[in-house]
Amino acid sequence: MEKIISSPRGTSDILPEEVLGWQFVEKAARRQFLYYGYREIRTPLFEETELFARSVGQTSDIVQKQMLNLAAQGAGSDADDMKNSLLSLRPEGTASIVRSYIQNNLDKKERLSKWFYIGPMFRGERPQKGRLRQFHQIGVEAIGPDSGSPYLDAEVIGLSVCILRESGVDDFNLKLNTLGTLEDKENFSKYLRSVLSSRLDALCPDCRNRYERNVFRVLDCKNKSCKEVVKDLQLDYSYLSETSRNYYESVKAALDSLGIVYQEDPRLVRGLDYYTHTVFELSCSRLGSQDALGAGGRYNHLVKELGGPDVGAIGFALGMERMLLAKAEDATLKSSPVQVYVVALDEKFFPRAFQLLQFLRKKEISADINFSSSGLKSQMRQANKSGAGFVAMIGEEEFIQGKVTLKNMADGSQEQILLDEAEKIIKIVKEPESPRAREFEKL
Numbered sequence: 001m002e003k004i005i006s007s008p009r010g011t012s013d014i015l016p017e018e019v020l021g022w023q024f025v026e027k028a029a030r031r032q033f034l035y036y037g038y039r040e041i042r043t044p045l046f047e048e049t050e051l052f053a054r055s056v057g058q059t060s061d062i063v064q065k066q067m068l069n070l071a072a073q074g075a076g077s078d079a080d081d082m083k084n085s086l087l088s089l090r091p092e093g094t095a096s097i098v099r100s101y102i103q104n105n106l107d108k109k110e111r112l113s114k115w116f117y118i119g120p121m122f123r124g125e126r127p128q129k130g131r132l133r134q135f136h137q138i139g140v141e142a143i144g145p146d147s148g149s150p151y152l153d154a155e156v157i158g159l160s161v162c163i164l165r166e167s168g169v170d171d172f173n174l175k176l177n178t179l180g181t182l183e184d185k186e187n188f189s190k191y192l193r194s195v196l197s198s199r200l201d202a203l204c205p206d207c208r209n210r211y212e213r214n215v216f217r218v219l220d221c222k223n224k225s226c227k228e229v230v231k232d233l234q235l236d237y238s239y240l241s242e243t244s245r246n247y248y249e250s251v252k253a254a255l256d257s258l259g260i261v262y263q264e265d266p267r268l269v270r271g272l273d274y275y276t277h278t279v280f281e282l283s284c285s286r287l288g289s290q291d292a293l294g295a296g297g298r299y300n301h302l303v304k305e306l307g308g309p310d311v312g313a314i315g316f317a318l319g320m321e322r323m324l325l326a327k328a329e330d331a332t333l334k335s336s337p338v339q340v341y342v343v344a345l346d347e348k349f350f351p352r353a354f355q356l357l358q359f360l361r362k363k364e365i366s367a368d369i370n371f372s373s374s375g376l377k378s379q380m381r382q383a384n385k386s387g388a389g390f391v392a393m394i395g396e397e398e399f400i401q402g403k404v405t406l407k408n409m410a411d412g413s414q415e416q417i418l419l420d421e422a423e424k425i426i427k428i429v430k431e432p433e434s435p436r437a438r439e440f441e442k443l
């Protein structure tokens with residue numbers, strides 16, 4: 001027996017029967033992007049490793065433990081030049097987008113670039129339910145000189161909420177916090193170090209390390225004893241400057257005006273280094289330990305830190321796998337979108353059936369046929385399985401009379417239609433009340 005090769009650990013196939021669910025979510029998101037004025041950007045799936053180290057942060061788990069690097073082939077390969085650069089599969093979208101914003105001088109072309117992306121991301125994590133090594137994100141970034149408005153924060157947060165709802169996810173929580181400016185963050189981290197210094201031995205070894213290098217990450221730790229310590233911390237917004245506090249109040253007021261419900265959580269800091277001011281996280285308790293649906297925040301210094309102009313930005317990313325796990329089952333179309341299943345009852349009728357098939361497709365009707373000349377029963381079984389609303393049959397009688405029998409699979413009624421008047425089929429199938437027409441509309 002030949003060895004069967006499986007997909008790499010932490011990756012999964014999205015089979016055709018699942019793809020409709022994915023398309024549903026994507027389409028819902030794309031519709032909202034259109035309404036909100038966000039345009040799609042597609043960046044490479046791999047970049048210089050340094051880009052991620054400098055943006056996501058050298059001390060982040062992603063850069064420390066989860067980067068998937070590319071190895072160039074040996075000498076003489078066409079990608080020989082790659083040997084001198086360290087390249088990694090992208091673990092997230094923001095870094096590439098900021099790189100592209102800078103590289104293409106977007107600040108000179110527009111005051112605010114509102115971009116979205118949909119695609120795979122790669123992290124060498126320990127796989128479990130809802131945590132993969134190749135997963136997919138829907139994300140947005142709003143970057144530019146005009147990005148400094150609290151109303152933009154509210155728009156971006158509102159957009160993430162809207163995409164979840166439109167995708168059929170309605171059981172989720174929105175947590176909100178602010179980190180303030182870089183200076184405020186520095187004050188906050190000093191404060192954290194001072195209150196944690198007496199509790200160091202209760203922290204896990206990782207967090208003792210984090211205490212030195214990036215103390216915020218202690219607040220994110222999943223370790224039980226660290227969580228206990230964090231729970232007891234008295235956190236208020238005393239580290240915030242007045243301007244930062246006012247900014248935060250304006251974001252909240254704008255969210256309130258949009259009717260968006262949120263919980264303030266002073267412990268929410270996010271694992272990535274680049275955030276300033278507003279941070280938010282969307283979660284769904286039904287998902288168990290991997291309950292984060294998405295997250296985002298403001299990053300006012302990243303563009304400059306990566307060598308670009310001094311412009312601010314805000315964005316978020318939603319995890320598609322988790323959205324699909326969290327979404328209400330009935331919001332997904334499960335069956336294939338075949339409207340008409342064509343059946344030739346004998347091989348000799350096949351050429352005519354095949355012509356009818358092409359005719360239907362040209363008229364924008366989704367149609368399929370059984371390529372094996374099996375009997376009526378087995379073909380009807382196939383038609384049923386396809387979920388087709390109608391079956392168009394050509395048997396002996398239909399062949400002689402130049403007709404086709406069109407069977408409505410919802411109520412079993414059937415009528416014979418002359419092939420010369422095949423337009424009639426289109427009319428019947430496209431009728432708004434026809435069994436597949438309404439579902440087809442949703443696609």
Ligand code: AMP
Nearest residue numbers: 130131132135292293294295317319322
């Ligand atoms: P992050 O970029 O870490 O803030 O992640 C944003 C969202 O992407 C998370 O809330 C998850 O929904 C999703 N996500 C992140 N990492 C993974 C992963 N390894 N597997 C599946 N989804 C993920």
